[in-house]
Amino acid sequence: MKLPLPPLPSAEELRKKIIDSQIWRSMFRGGLWKDTPRDRAQHILGNVWLHLHPSRVRKHGLKWTYTFGLGGLSFFLFLVLTVTGVLLMFYYRPTVELAYRDMKDLEYAVSMGSFLRAMHRWSAHAMVLIVILHMARVFMTGSYKSPREFNWSVGVVLLTLTLLLSFTGYLLPWDQLALWAVTVGTNMGAATPLLGAEGPFAILGRGNDVRFVLLGGKAVGANTLLRFYVLHCVALPLIAGALMIVHFWRIRKDTFSGPVIKPEQLPHDKVDTWPHLIVREYIAALLCMVVLSAWSLWIKAPLEEIANPTVTPNPSKAPWYFTGLQELLVYFDPWIAGVVLPTLIIIGLMAIPYLDPDKNRGVGSYAFKERPFAQTFFGLGMAMWFILIAIGSFLRGPNWDIYWPWESWSVHKPPPPATWSPPLVWGALCVGAYFALGMILPRLGKPDFDWKKALRNGAAAVVGASTVLKLAADLRWAQAGWLIFFGYLYYVLGILVPRKHLANLDKVRYAVTMMLVLLTLGVLMKMGVRLGFAIKYVLTIPQFSLNI
């Protein structure tokens, strides 16, 4: 006997049936999708994952070229890193006997191990880069301005945490690359003033200073591995996660940045978040994932020989985002290059929104003209950071000598010329004069001077003075060249630009801003006197190991 089968439902009916079922209705709020504005809003507001979005967003913020999706990508990479990281944790044991062997197992035996590790590694590098770019974007569009000052500061802390996350993870493979990069990085800790054993005014010994706390010992070892593992997998992600919640929440509460809305634009300026923003976010994450997968499929994560504390590679390099600071070690003692400068960079960045006097100017666009001073100095800082990184990463070979990319590292290089330091009095005078005059000089002239004429006259003066010096003091042409280059750089960026743009600042803001400018330029000036005149320290007080 033939059993009568019920007629098969059509796809449309089936869909309806499923969506109307008790299970579906209980899981997803809202009924049949009718694509009305109410539905779209409900889609965002009723979903725990999407509800951080507003239901409608301004068109301006949707432009790719406004944000490049950098903030969203940073978060997406954090998610990728969390997922791949958790999977890697299943196979990794943080002990010196097993860590490296587990890397080899991931490489050769574990299913998808090599791919996972590559993905984790490359995502981490990408995240550092994208977080930095995100910060640059937010700065350049003036998006940190009131009421978003605090969120910018939270962002700076998140950037620092990103670097720390990457840095702590760098040690875990326990290969030569890891050991020595972390050694270079943490040796800076020993150079901390007061709290580092090798820094100026040291009050602590090698057995209890900052580096000891970081490493759990006097050198990178088993304790360091465990410490970095716990920091990398538990402590730092938790802190970063908590701050990300604050960061995202404040983005909503502080409203999105963009040019001031004219009243007539108001109702039409916004579009539904679903699908306009969501689709863009999805596409950005998708493209990012495509690039990452392809990259990880073809390029393995690096793994060198097993860590060996008795064999120092020449050169030993810090992770790429720190090679800029490592490059500065050529010009400064570790306490400046490794401690003071990074601290000042972080504090300086956090202070930016509070130093900026104008709340509305230049918000929501990359316009240079509206914020020439801010854009100039932020650009200078970023350029210095990345140029130094490029030099440290690509141009430094054995003994930290300059090697062009096409040169073999096995060619020996003559040693750098012998350096000297001026006597204490002269040094103190020079440093004092630099900061005192540097503070005063921009305020001596009127802000509405003839820009072109000043540039011309300055050029003539710097070239003239350098030529006279060359002839009088018997300098080489290269030295005169350095004098002209750094002298003119200081003249334009240290005197003319502040004179023109900082005239209306109140005293406190002016002092702090100008100090940051002078410190930034000071790094360049120190590089100038080393390159041109082989001066090791401008100011040296060996009794306190205070060398500048």
Next chain:
Amino acid sequence: MYRKLFFWGNVVLFVLLILAIAKDTFRPWMPYQRAYRRMQAAAEAAPEARRIILGRPIQIKQTILTDLGEVDRCITCHQGMDPIATPTLANAFTDNPHKAHPSDFLKNHPPETFGCVTCHRGQGLSTTFIDAGHTPRDEAQKAAWKKKHGWEPADHWEYPMLTGPYLQASCVKCHGDFESLHGLEAAVRGKRLLRAHGCMGCHQWRGEGGPVSVDLAEETANKPLSRIDFSNTGLDPEDRTLLNWIRLHFVKDPWALVPGDPAAKYNAEPIAPSGMPDFRDELSEEDAAALTTYILSGQSANIPHTYHVSGPKEPTFQSLRFGSRAQAGKWVYDQYGCAGCHGLNGKGGRRNFNYTGGLEPALVKSVATFTREELREKIEDGVMVVTKEDPQGPTPPLYMPPWKDKIKGEEMEALLDYLFSIGEKQEEWGG
């Protein structure tokens, strides 16, 4: 546009993930294991046995060597040496990776206890041809491997496999009695040459020997590649191994290998080139390989003492019988490596960079200028500071260490007898 991006982006991502899974699923060692299973089954007559063989899973095979602290995955491809796939450890296949281990080594060295890399070296954990650290035995094999496997040295792996005579270095690590074993001619010869040519006058072997240069076992044999400056070796990057570095010291002029910086071009102070004499007149290529083999046996290994086989005691001055005291002195001369600087049988002084005259004294000539007491004193106290030819030049690398703590009593008397027996009388110099 977003619709297209959405569609194609998802498609590309999906394809990439499939590729990743495929790359992970089809690993290069699998065809070897499948082929072995097939070949083994084909040799079986009984269908039941064939079915069992063909039913064996395709998987990574490894030996965990608890004593030796190694994990060894070589048998993943080399199934002929897998005690589970091939319980007899013998088969009729002639080619790698399928063939069984030649001769009967595995009888005395069961693979489940000794593994492979303990003797052969290479990277036991790896499962690819290149990362395993395969070393071609000659240029022809290298060319063939490059064609077939895209051969190159394993990245960041300092212990490539040993081939030919060099493999004997591994035997010496445990076998203190290696001099009485068959098939270790190169190692035995290396050890003999090391004594005969006076290497031990400057170098040490696990602490024993002269103090002028490095310990060949503790330092040279364990030298990390990153500490070696290959720039003057003329070696292709793919040949830059510790083995070749050691070997080149015998087949090239050490001055060319380690030129130092005598003109202080790259350093604040001038640095002399290598102090090592040019041995090319005394040593053949074969000798060089033998010496390299023996030196490589000094490589430290994590081997428990129960694996060691003790050898006979090294002969001493007291335990040996000599025809005459001068003959005994000749033994002392060789034993302490005097030949290293003063030449075989004291005939020729060897070079010493920037030393006055450039050559160490040829004893046959200089002995006669000493009385017995003066010569004894000279040997006992040594010449720690040697005079420079060019005062601005580097310190000469060689000097004579004091021997008074090492050559004493009868040994010293015998040595003096020997030296005076070979010394030419001053009047013989004539014109």
